[in-house]
Amino acid sequence: MNQARCLCSDAAMQTIQIAGRRGGFASTQRVDRWWVAPASTAVGLILFFGYLTFRAFNATYVWYDPYISPTVAPPVFTPASGYPGAVPVDHAWLGAFPAWWPAFLPQSPAFFLPALAIAFRFTCYYYRGAYYKGWFLTPPSCAVRGAPRRYLGETALLLFQNLHRYTLYGALFLLVCLWWEGMSAFFRAGRFGIGVGTVVMLMNAALLTGYTFGCHSWRHLIGGRLDCFTCEGAVSPRYRLWEGSTWLNERHMAFAWFSLIWVAFTDFYIYLVSTGTIRDLNT
Secondary structure (H helix, E strand, O other), X not given: OOOOOOOEOOOOEOOOOOOOOOOOOOOOOOOOOOOHHHHHHHHHHHHHHHHHHHHHOOOOOOEEOOEEOOOOOOOOOEOOOOOXXXXXXXXXXXXXXXXXXXXXXXXXXXXXXXXXXXXXXXXXHHXXXXXXXXXXXXXXXXXXXXXXXXXXXXXXXXXXXXXXHHHHHHHHXXXXXXXXXXXXXXXXXXXXXXXXXXXXXXHHHHHXXXXXXXXXXXHHHHHOOOOOOOOOOOOOHHHHHHHHHXXXXXXXXXXXXXXXXXXXXXXXXXXXXXXXXXXXXXX
């Protein structure tokens, strides 16, 4: 490690050189494969965000009774025709897309409530740190010099990141809808049953629940603005909730990735069943 001396006098003070910060981009004194994590994160985010964005605004083969892809759930509007495997009109909250819908835009339910999930993930504290490192290299890893740019913090164009605490409410609403869709998948034509798709959809809702309730904003919502959890002589119920959220928060990165992967898998499974590529095993 570099040795640094501070020479103090009335006239000047010598600048201290911090180890690992000399040189140009990616300069470091680390000897491990520090680049593996940001590189794999960048590739993973591009693959899964790219796939889900494409599928969300494609709106074909997103339905196989009683399964619905999480990329379009819950559907406010749905295409009346021209989109094979689309959500049925009678399943959408307001029916078919209205006549005033712009012709240059695809008729996808993702333009409405499902878009809340995109806003929630994109502004998530974990994902922000992940794509700042993986995509923008600011810096790519600890003790590694990042891309040369002036640090401005989350100001100017990045002010929208502060909306994360508000997108939480949209995510909570979506959770209710996804659990409803998952429970509804036990019924087909009024008959009770269970299929592989039912389990896949419920697993999707469960992983998204773990991801959402481990969110920093949720943890602050239930445990913030308090100076004491036990001031009344007993442990507050909010403290129990906060403890559970803390357990999930400590595993927030894992839930962020597992839930993201499972959303993509759920959509892909329903796509395969809807196109007739595979057969759903069910009772």
